[in-house]
Amino acid sequence: MISSCVWPSSYAFTAVIKACAELSALGFGRVVHCHVLAFGYGLNVFVQASLVSFYAKCGELGVARKVFDAMPERSVVAWNAMISGYEQYGYANEAVGLFCRMRDLGVEFDSATFVSVLSACSQLGAIDLGCWVHKYIRSHGLKLNVVLGTALINMYARCGDVSKAREVFDSMKEHNVGSWTAIISGYGMHGYGKEAMELFELMKSRGPTPNSVTFIVVLSACAHAGLVQEGREAFATMTTDHGLVPKMEHHVAMVDMLGRAGLLDEAFQYIKDIDSVRPSPAMWTALLGACKMHKNIKLGVQVAEHLLAAEPEIPGHYVLLSNIYAMAGRTDRVEVVRNMMIQKGLKKQVGYSTVEIDQKTYLFSTGDKSHPEATAIYQFLDKLMQRSRAAGYVPVCESVMHELEEEEREYSLRYHSEKLAVAFGLLKTRLGMTITIVKNLRMCEDCHTALKFISLICNREIVVRDKLRFHHFRNGSCSCMDYW
DNA sequence: TCTTATCCTT
Numbered sequence: 001m002i003s004s005c006v007w008p009s010s011y012a013f014t015a016v017i018k019a020c021a022e023l024s025a026l027g028f029g030r031v032v033h034c035h036v037l038a039f040g041y042g043l044n045v046f047v048q049a050s051l052v053s054f055y056a057k058c059g060e061l062g063v064a065r066k067v068f069d070a071m072p073e074r075s076v077v078a079w080n081a082m083i084s085g086y087e088q089y090g091y092a093n094e095a096v097g098l099f100c101r102m103r104d105l106g107v108e109f110d111s112a113t114f115v116s117v118l119s120a121c122s123q124l125g126a127i128d129l130g131c132w133v134h135k136y137i138r139s140h141g142l143k144l145n146v147v148l149g150t151a152l153i154n155m156y157a158r159c160g161d162v163s164k165a166r167e168v169f170d171s172m173k174e175h176n177v178g179s180w181t182a183i184i185s186g187y188g189m190h191g192y193g194k195e196a197m198e199l200f201e202l203m204k205s206r207g208p209t210p211n212s213v214t215f216i217v218v219l220s221a222c223a224h225a226g227l228v229q230e231g232r233e234a235f236a237t238m239t240t241d242h243g244l245v246p247k248m249e250h251h252v253a254m255v256d257m258l259g260r261a262g263l264l265d266e267a268f269q270y271i272k273d274i275d276s277v278r279p280s281p282a283m284w285t286a287l288l289g290a291c292k293m294h295k296n297i298k299l300g301v302q303v304a305e306h307l308l309a310a311e312p313e314i315p316g317h318y319v320l321l322s323n324i325y326a327m328a329g330r331t332d333r334v335e336v337v338r339n340m341m342i343q344k345g346l347k348k349q350v351g352y353s354t355v356e357i358d359q360k361t362y363l364f365s366t367g368d369k370s371h372p373e374a375t376a377i378y379q380f381l382d383k384l385m386q387r388s389r390a391a392g393y394v395p396v397c398e399s400v401m402h403e404l405e406e407e408e409r410e411y412s413l414r415y416h417s418e419k420l421a422v423a424f425g426l427l428k429t430r431l432g433m434t435i436t437i438v439k440n441l442r443m444c445e446d447c448h449t450a451l452k453f454i455s456l457i458c459n460r461e462i463v464v465r466d467k468l469r470f471h472h473f474r475n476g477s478c479s480c481m482d483y484w
Numbered sequence: 485t486c487t488t489a490t491c492c493t494t
Contacts, residue, residue: 009485010485012485013485014485014486015485017486018485044485046486047485047486049486050485050486050487051486052487053486053487054486075486075487076487077486077487078487079487080486080488081486082487084487084488110488112487112488113488114488115488115489116487116488118489145488146489147488150489150490151488151489151490153489153490154489154490176490178489178490179489179490180490181490182489182490183490184490185490185491211490212491213491214490215491216491217490217491217492219492220491223492248492249491249492249493250492252492252493253492253493255492255493256492256493280493281493282492282493282494283493284493285493285494286492286493288493288494289493289494314494315494316493316494317494319494320494349494441494442494467494468492468493468494
């Protein structure tokens, strides 16, 4: 168009920029941006919004924000594009922050705004804001379409309230594969395998045809609830009844399911059969986790060696192997693994936990003393652990063995981030109130045990969302029934 | 014209 000397309209630009966004064609998009300025469309609101969206989708959030900030007048679409960009790239706090600014400025929201904000709430476990959005939607009579409804289901499930998620699902007039998948996944995350399977049956009898994602979710639900037979059947019907070809994700879920159930040899054979065709470290990782869970040192070491050869740069593999050695009391091997990590310059991912109190989110990391009330929190936690010990709690020395410095070991075990967050939550909330913690990694066995005791001695319900799933602690036991 | 979700292992 340009070489033919035809003057492009703003419409031509939005279309091309949108195409660049979909292709993640950053370089070409930049050139188009130059043309936008050359042709004098730099101040066109539609073109600007498409540029914000383009840069955001390409992960260039700083540039997107520059274009966004430079807009003399911002349409709701531009706000949405910016919020969505932050959310998609994991900057949920920034997404929420921008949403709050929008609210303060009195900008009118639309359903796209809410979808992105609800996803951000899901990431953060920010149920208070999520509920606020839900109330706003209801009080303003906004129509609950499938996309918005699914975002709500997802928010409630990931923020710990799966029955609310179900209410939303039931109240929706229209369902598609996505909304069914979302609610099944929600039950699965909470360890409610039976409910997940009942819904799956209902879906098959009177809902839309399940797709590949649905089966990942179903298999994962089975894996976390010990429903091996159900999982096997679902996997089989995937091909026979639905003509779907199992992808690597399904195989990983199958290995995970067999491994968690203690069928380690079968899981091992399963991998060998598939790995010869398509090698997949993810399957080995799942098996390694299972070896640790069932304390099978011999197989674990074998699997870990295989895995380290395939993916030498992933710190998590070394951590798992070292944990396995630690459980076996092989301190010498723990040292070796630790030195391998140091040599490769690999660092353990830093764990942190957040707790929301009065709509404010507080973040704790291991041994964290940055909180102004740190002294009180630590003292209270020490007292809690003392009382737990009196009630029968015995510390589980497992992952600690891996800490770099000698004195850090005991220290970091005692002050893992979730314990600090729980102590703070107990100090700041009244009896009868549930404490909800969001953690970026999986819980360690010691914290899991400790929280069971804390729930008992304090007579409190504690909900922890770890990287993968939910734990509801009540009266000294956990909803996962110690089956992670 | 520009904006909107559902998934596995660590």
